[in-house]
Amino acid sequence: MAVYSSVLEMIGNTPLLDVSRLSPNPNVRILAKMEGQNPGGSVKDRIARQMILEAEVDGRLGPGATLLEPSSGNTGIALAMICQERGYSLKIMMPESVSIERRQMLEVFGAELILTPGPEGSNGAVKRAVALAAEHPEWVFLYQYGNEANPRAHYMTTGPEVLADCPEITHFVAGLGTSGTLLGVGRYLKEQKPDVKVLAVEPPSGELVEGLRSLEDGYIPPVFDKWGGHDLLDGKSIVRPLESLKWTRKLVSIGCFAGISSGAALAGAAKVATRIEEGTIVFVVCDYGWKYLSTGAYTDDLSAAADQIEKIVYF
Ligand SMILES: Cc1ncc(COP(=O)(O)O)c(C=O)c1O
Incomplete structure (x- = not known):
């Protein structure tokens, strides 16, 4: 273990966790990039x-x-x-x-x-x-929605980490908020390995799935256009609140205490897994569950908890 002189130096270099036992397709591996390990608790x-x-x-x-x-x-x-x-x-x-x-x-x-x-x-x-x-x-x-340092952070750190730890990656899946994660990691991966597919997870337009953003809702983050989002993304998976919660709880059932957007991302990854014959999908666990305990997301009756998460903005 290294000794760091500031918390800034402890950011990044997060592990990948193999959660393939949750994959609906035995020929598709699914790996989680565990961003909750960062010192402030998120990506x-x-x-x-x-x-x-x-x-x-x-x-x-x-x-x-x-x-x-x-x-x-x-x-x-x-x-x-x-x-x-x-x-x-x-x-x-x-x-x-x-x-x-x-x-x-x-x-x-x-x-x-x-x-x-x-x-x-x-x-x-x-x-x-x-x-x-x-x-x-x-x-x-600083304006994270318009600041190119946002995708650049992922281009310089998250992307290289994903490829170094998983050279066999075929698909990258992440929730879309500012779009910085998808654009930064996506651009890096496509430069290094052009066949990799990059997919966004979005809620249906008009629904608040734990705060993920639908581009159809009228606000396109400026970084999305600046970094060529329309050309870079290969597609998107639409995920609803109930599915997000179900998949969040599946992660918890294997000991991975992920936040709710992680369940949404995994739900998107699972949809991709059913559409392909074989491959390796990396998705992002943006944070862990600590900040959502008060919402009942992990313990309440599933449909009551899903109603609740539509009312709460999660990121
Ligand atoms: C929990 C959570 N999930 C997903 C995202 C989306 O990430 P990005 O803003 O890079 O698109 C965020 C961003 O705030 C987040 O906090």
Whole structure:
């Protein structure tokens, strides 16, 4: 074990877990990229680090700076952790409907919360942040939806890790929020191994599946266009709340305490597995279940829990 001088150095190099016993096709292996292992507890540590380091290098961020960011959870938590370490202040715009543990985590790391109406979901938080950034040009707005450091973090770290640990990969499947994970990992994999298929998991338009974004809902993240999302993605799997929960619980049944978007991603991976003859699918476990315990997602009656997750924004 190495000794690290800061939590920033502990981000990344997460393991792959073989969950093939949940695969509906015995000829298709399914591996989970375990991003809950990051020090802030999610895949978003990678992009928070990259966005902050790039802003420090180009001079936008300096001592005593205040940052603002719309996030219903993981990006906010990751930024808050790094802002503590670097001595910056942070304001987070988030829907009032996010799970209580997410708010608590942000408070632990000293972020100020600005709540936006629950029914507007993450789009409402984005709108509020854009307005506040215009009013306060002295605040630094990293904006994960438009910042190319987001896909770049995945291009530089997550993608190379996946290919190094699983050279036999045939399909990469991940939930789509900002689209940074899919674009960064997808671009890297396709450059190195052009036959790899890259697939997004989305909720049906109009449904809040644990906060994943449907591109049909009217907001296309600017990074999606900047990184050629339409050309890069080979397809998408539509996953509903009940399926997400069922697959999250299947992960738990083999000892993998994954968050709910991970169940959605695995549900998408399982659909892919039934459509192909053989192969190796890597999907992303964005975070673990700790922040969702209060929602009943793991313990309540399944259909009651599924109704509940439609009301709560999970990331
Ligand atoms: C739990 C969870 N799942 C999925 C995603 C989607 O990742 P990306 O924003 O890279 O598309 C996020 C992003 O916030 C997340 O927090």
